[in-house]
Amino acid sequence: MTFVAEFTISSAEFSFGAVLREHPGLAIEFESVVPTHHGLMPFIFVWSDGNYDEIEPRIRSDRAVETVTEMDRFDDGRLYKVTWSDSVPGLADALLESRATLLEGIGTDEGWTFEIRFREQERIEAFQARVDEYDISLELERLRAELEVSTSTQYDLTDKQYETLITAFDAGYFENPKDATLEEIGDELGVSEAAVTGRLRRGLTSVLSRTVMRGERSGGSE
Structure with a gap:
């Protein structure tokens, strides 16, 4: 624990x-x-x-x-x-x-x-x-x-990074064109736009390093 x-x-x-x-x-x-x-x-x-x-x-x-x-x-x-x-x-x-x-x-x-x-x-x-x-x-x-391994700890995300990624995804931030801005996500979470940017960047880096990049480093094939 x-x-x-x-x-x-x-x-x-x-x-x-x-x-x-x-x-x-x-x-x-x-x-x-x-x-x-x-x-x-x-x-x-x-x-x-x-x-x-x-x-x-x-x-x-x-x-x-x-x-x-x-x-x-x-x-x-x-x-x-x-x-x-x-x-x-x-x-x-x-x-x-x-x-x-x-x-x-x-x-x-x-x-x-x-x-x-x-x-x-x-x-x-x-x-x-x-x-x-x-x-x-x-x-x-x-x-x-x-007490147990959660989705967030599996990818070494903090709770705030996890919450920000989920909020951004649900709000359509990753759509093209975007359905939400960083400012709007920050308003929903009660934090600044800069804080949202930092959490998204760090969260995505953690997820990618433990999924896509892990396969690249181990020489995974298509």
Whole structure:
């Protein structure tokens, strides 16, 4: 049995809070990762409709950041590799020590939301205790136990990625022409358009890597 906990924190109390408050349409997403000593949460996706000339310098100036390297560009976002300052360990160290998996971490001007998987309930308590030592005001919003393999876990999707894919499919987003826009899907889910874009991209990548691309890597034939 594993446990998935959803934590929230205000944008002002965590990394990139200033730039998130300055750009209401902006979303910053940590890539799903199991933190290690060699790379604590190394990649972030930045979803925006523009203004990167203003956004990128603000990200680089964050006190928790040592270096930022642009890795890729998309129509609606960019991927960066981040080296974090040794003086600001915080959340990543707490994840590492509790051997937890970060399923999702998304920040907007309304705050940060983290979805984290733990193997035992005791590790949740250890994680919270460690976070308190760093004076990080995480609030536990939801906690659920995973008792069996579901469709979402089969493809390594977070609940939010799964919900977004289903909502987009049911709304006709994948039809040609589209029957729904990203904004409309976001309104239905109660999240920003940038958050919808990030969840769709990450969700589709997970599904494809465990279906179509798995066959390609194993040398499958037609």
